[in-house]
Amino acid sequence: MDADAALMVRVREGDDGAFAELLGRYRQSAVHFAYRLVQNAAVAEEIAQDAFVNIYHARSRYEPTAKFNTWLFTVVTNLSLKHLKRKRRWLAVSEADEAAARKYEDCPSPEKSPLDGMVEREAAEGVRRAVRALPDKERTAIVLHKYHGKSYQDIAAIMKCSLGAVKTHIHRGKLRLCALARGRRAENPPDRGLREVCDEM
Amino acid sequence: MRCKQVRVILLDGLAIPGDPLPDGAAAHLAGCPACRRLQAELEASWAMLDSYPCPEASASFDQAVWARIRKTEAPAGRSRSRVPFFLARHAWVVGSLAAACLVIVIGVLLAVYGGAGKSPATSAARAAAAVPAVFPTAPRSAPTLPCQGAEPAAVVAEADEERLLEEIDELLGADPGSVADPAYIETPEEPGSRSRPASPAGVKDPPVSPRGSTPGVSGTSAARWAAGVCRHA
Numbered sequence: 292m293d294a295d296a297a298l299m300v301r302v303r304e305g306d307d308g309a310f311a312e313l314l315g316r317y318r319q320s321a322v323h324f325a326y327r328l329v330q331n332a333a334v335a336e337e338i339a340q341d342a343f344v345n346i347y348h349a350r351s352r353y354e355p356t357a358k359f360n361t362w363l364f365t366v367v368t369n370l371s372l373k374h375l376k377r378k379r380r381w382l383a384v385s386e387a388d389e390a391a392a393r394k395y396e397d398c399p400s401p402e403k404s405p406l407d408g409m410v411e412r413e414a415a416e417g418v419r420r421a422v423r424a425l426p427d428k429e430r431t432a433i434v435l436h437k438y439h440g441k442s443y444q445d446i447a448a449i450m451k452c453s454l455g456a457v458k459t460h461i462h463r464g465k466l467r468l469c470a471l472a473r474g475r476r477a478e479n480p481p482d483r484g485l486r487e488v489c490d491e492m
Numbered sequence: 493m494r495c496k497q498v499r500v501i502l503l504d505g506l507a508i509p510g511d512p513l514p515d516g517a518a519a520h521l522a523g524c525p526a527c528r529r530l531q532a533e534l535e536a537s538w539a540m541l542d543s544y545p546c547p548e549a550s551a552s553f554d555q556a557v558w559a560r561i562r563k564t565e566a567p568a569g570r571s572r573s574r575v576p577f578f579l580a581r582h583a584w585v586v587g588s589l590a591a592a593c594l595v596i597v598i599g600v601l602l603a604v605y606g607g608a609g610k611s612p613a614t615s616a617a618r619a620a621a622a623v624p625a626v627f628p629t630a631p632r633s634a635p636t637l638p639c640q641g642a643e644p645a646a647v648v649a650e651a652d653e654e655r656l657l658e659e660i661d662e663l664l665g666a667d668p669g670s671v672a673d674p675a676y677i678e679t680p681e682e683p684g685s686r687s688r689p690a691s692p693a694g695v696k697d698p699p700v701s702p703r704g705s706t707p708g709v710s711g712t713s714a715a716r717w718a719a720g721v722c723r724h725a
Contacts, residue, residue, distance in 0.1 A: 311554065314553075314554055314557060315554070318549045318553055318554070319548065319549055321549075322546070322547070322548070322549040322553075323546040326546050326547060327544065327546065332547040335547070336549060336550060336553065339549070339553075340553065340556055340557050340560060341560075343557045344557060344560045344561050344564060347557075347561050348561075348564065348565070411543065411545075414540070414543040415543055415544060415545050417540070418540055418541055418543055418544045419544065421537075421540070421541075422541070422544065433541075437538070437541050438541075438544075458504070461503070462500070462503040462504075465503055465534060465537070465538070466503070468537040468538075468540070468541070469530070469533045469534050469536075469537045471537070472533065472536055472537040472540055473533060
């Protein structure tokens, strides 16, 4: 039994301190994962909190054979995809509003120059657009694979699908990202990037 | 190796950065510019994902989680203590059963108490009991009046009783000529003595009981009386 499973067993037996320890371990991972799927900081934090609350209420059903982080990522994935479906249905927040909100989320670190900050923001915005362009399942598989180092087996367990389906999602996602990056390069050729334009000025 | 196989290896190979490619794939890449270009693009786009900043969790994250846990746990505990599990889970079944029982009870009560007064047997019994009170010695109950034989006794109302009695009194009292001398009725008429006694004092009122039979009433008066009863019946 790994350390997370042992903590979760203690939580099942009524030890809230063990749950606080799990909260400290996986807080950032849950928020980051949700943010990369929904691309909104406030919503991502709410989804991560919901995931922990749901896990706490379902603690009596936990079996030590299951990995705790697989369970957590499964819950976050389900909540995030549910939010994305609801958002698509109602279109509550426009793209412009989200971009305006992200300006404050992506404040560059103070040690960087304004130019570096602008370049960083431009790159981040390009990545965000590329990730947003992916279908939900491909995005989930790519994010789990790329940012959280999950194996194909773990991704299959989290997404509740077969190993072959995970491979297909990841391959298609990579090719789609490749095509998007190619499109970006066509729009902004490397020899005329933001840095060069600024250098000329 | 063919291009398709190498592209699958490239797409999988990115899973573990720095993982060496199989010999056949490396040899193919050395001689295939299209696959080399794809490899470069895949690596670039994969590396592009590194520049994806993420916000940190807020400082009050843990407190918010605990507050939500307490908030969602408290009402559930109260509801568990108030309502039994079966009732909470199958409330619609319990409600339906209760409604069905209520309908059955109301139906039984209506059948026992509500419809009893309207039953024909009871009505007939009440009517039969009421007739002697209306006509304690009424000719209705007497089989001597053929027109009343088939009539139900209940059809005679109390209002008609008074009118009937008035008519009887009128017939018996207001028409003195109709009241015959018993001797005249009972004795056969002698030849030559057809006239009645002229003196009214000779008229003897027959002993008429107020509501009883009328001995001494002439045949014509009795027929009229019976006709009046039939008319009012």
